[in-house]
Amino acid sequence: MNRIELSKGENSSREVAMSNGLTAVVITTFGLSAVSVAKTDTQKSLAVFILEKDQSYVGLGAVGFSLSEMPWKLETFIQDKEFFLQALVGIKQEIGWQTLNYEPSKDLLFPIIDQLTGLVGELTKDKIDEEAAAEWLAAAEEDDPVVDGFPMCEKHRLLLSLFGCHACNDE
Numbered sequence: 001m002n003r004i005e006l007s008k009g010e011n012s013s014r015e016v017a018m019s020n021g022l023t024a025v026v027i028t029t030f031g032l033s034a035v036s037v038a039k040t041d042t043q044k045s046l047a048v049f050i051l052e053k054d055q056s057y058v059g060l061g062a063v064g065f066s067l068s069e070m071p072w073k074l075e076t077f078i079q080d081k082e083f084f085l086q087a088l089v090g091i092k093q094e095i096g097w098q099t100l101n102y103e104p105s106k107d108l109l110f111p112i113i114d115q116l117t118g119l120v121g122e123l124t125k126d127k128i129d130e131e132a133a134a135e136w137l138a139a140a141e142e143d144d145p146v147v148d149g150f151p152m153c154e155k156h157r158l159l160l161s162l163f164g165c166h167a168c169n170d171e
């Protein structure tokens with residue numbers, strides 16, 4: 001089980017919980033959709049932050065996070081939140097699914113996407129943890145995808161994280 005919270009320390013009603021298997025599907029399909037709508041480095045960084053939640057490297061059930069600790073930029077928060085919501089919409093349009101070697105279960109996936117859409121909707125500027133965002137960006141080594149031109153997996157058309165391609169690792 002993994003949990004995506006609105007912000008650290010929020011009460012447990014403001015989170016989305018999902019099984020380990022479903023988490024990988026949510027993250028992969030989010031990445032596939034996000035690539036098609038991400039226009040700026042900040043938006044790509046937000047997508048990579050999520051794709052880095054890779055259970056094949058970090059451990060099953062160990063990839064929970066808070067929306068507030070993502071690498072948001074206050075100056076472009078409105079546009080970037082809109083990007084995030086658009087990426088969630090794109091999952092329901094099955095963007096990029098043809099690259100996968102399995103068919104995601106819409107019955108399991110779409111209710112989670114609805115919950116995430118609600119959670120992202122609740123995210124406001126004042127909840128952003130600027131320190132956490134700065135730390136995540138500062139931790140990127142020079143060969144990290146977020147500072148190395150955002151390379152992609154050619155097979156899946158997915159942005160790479162420092163662990164490689166989330167979809168390749170999940171196969």
Ligand SMILES: [Zn+2]
Nearest residue numbers: 153156165168
């Ligand atoms: Zn791949």
